[in-house]
Amino acid sequence: MTVRLTLLCAAAPAERDVRFGDTHLDERALRRARAVAATVAGALPEGAACRTAPSERCRRTAQALGWDVPVVEPSLRDLDMGDWRGRTLDEVAAGDGAGLAAWMTDPAAAPHGGESVSDACGRVAAWLDTLSPDAGRVLAVVEQAVARAAVLRALDAPLSSFWRVDVPPLSVVRLTGRSGRWNLRMGALGTEVLGDEG
Secondary structure (H helix, E strand, C coil), X not given: CCEEXXXXXXXXXXXXXXXXXXXXXXXXXXXXXXXXXXXXXXXXXXXXXXXXXXXXXXXXXXHHCXXXXXXECHHHXXXXXHHHCCCCHHHHHHHCHHHHHHHHHCXXXXXXXXXXXXXXXXXXXXXXXXXXXCCCEEEEEECHHHHHHHHHHHHXXXXXXXXXXXXXXXXXXXXXXXXXXXXXXXXXXXXXXXXXXX
């Protein structure tokens, strides 16, 4: 059987409020999530598996979509940002510019004492590869890093491509998988989420 996996990137607050680590979703971000809920609603055929990363941002996005009790998947958690958690990109650049540059260019680097991009990509790839072939349709609200890692796994792309995958809040990544092989499937939000084969 083919697994049809739809990853929806969590909503996010205004860019000026973005900090490394989990962030509180303001009303504006929740309104945006509710605005896509109607499109996502049709993607829940009987028995579909709804999952979410453990962060507040992902769980609140799932609630805004109207998902009652999604399964929390620890493997879909965001990068562990270690000492940078709670800081903005500008704050990190000012305080640890060399560390930030290393982290953005070397997938094995973890100057913040947290998780490297390489480790996060390995964790996401392992989760993808453990999805049961009879899982059918799976929908998950995930962090942007998880969506990037999933795209790299599907394309067998080098880890150095991680930062070249742009996944805005509330964007959709759709993968189909069978026998350990994953494919990336492009389409409009309605067809992506609804799983139309068109």
